[in-house]
Amino acid sequence: MTEYDTVLFDSDGVLVEPPTYETKVEATRAAFTEVGVKRPKNHHIDEIVNGTTVERLHEICAAYELDVNTFWEARERLDEESQFKKFESDSRTRYDDVTAISDVSQTCGIVSNNHHSTIEFVMDFFDLQSTFDTYYGREKTVESLDYKKPNTHYLDLALSELGGESALYVGDSEHDVIAAHQAGMDSVFVRRPHCTDVTLSTTPTYEINNLHEIPEIVG
Incomplete structure (x- = not known):
């Protein structure tokens, strides 16, 4: 089993419900x-x-x-x-199994295609500051569109900041899996209700049903 020193998470669809x-x-x-x-x-x-x-x-x-x-x-x-x-308004919320991340001893971060300021809001609103060591979202600029996953831009920045050498990226889309592999990371695909029936054209390193499985994967 691979030993990981860093675990990065997508936000929408992994930590919090995605926007409709x-x-x-x-x-x-x-x-x-x-x-x-x-x-x-x-x-x-x-x-x-x-x-x-x-x-x-x-x-x-x-x-x-x-x-x-x-x-x-x-x-x-x-x-x-x-x-x-x-x-x-509580019509969109955090997933209950996010608490499992507190059992992960590795350095943890967030990398999302959503706005950086929106991820900052999520961190504050759900009191996640102590759970994650860094977070990266997209700037609200036209140019940032070309840096969205599957581009590895923000994954590379997060990994560089955290100094990770063996990383795992947890996402809920094919773009997440592709971006992870292109960045030299292993991937975890989480089958949330919104992606239960998704067929992937690329194979993730791991496939799980909830975040309670992450501590076991990373040991």
Whole structure:
């Protein structure tokens, strides 16, 4: 069995419930409205919600003659505010098995595609500061879109900061598994209710049903 010195966790879908598709759509529509677009095309909203690229975002904004940075500032701000409201109203919460991480003796961190400031909110709101030694999320900039997983950018930063040599990354998506392997890490795929029936095209190092299995994996 591999000996790990570092365990990194995704946030949405692993530590906390992921934002709903409807919540993300509402925030995106609100952003279009704020910048003067009353009837954005549904497929443009879907592209943004499902994960656009820098190049494609420029094309979408050009279709409405929008300044890309102005639109994206509105979208990221409103998206984050919508997430805060869901947490504060208890309609989105932390998974109960996150307590199992306290039994992990290795250095632990968070690496997420969500905003860095949203991860900071999650840490404070759920009192997780003592559980994790560092956390990395995405800056609320257009350029940060190209650093999202499966890009290893934020995984590399976290591992470098923590000084880990043998790391494990715990996620709930195929992109998490791919990013981990590309970063030279082993991977854990957690089958939460939202991804129970997902078929992966790549094989994770481990597959689990809840975080209570992590302490056993890392020994």
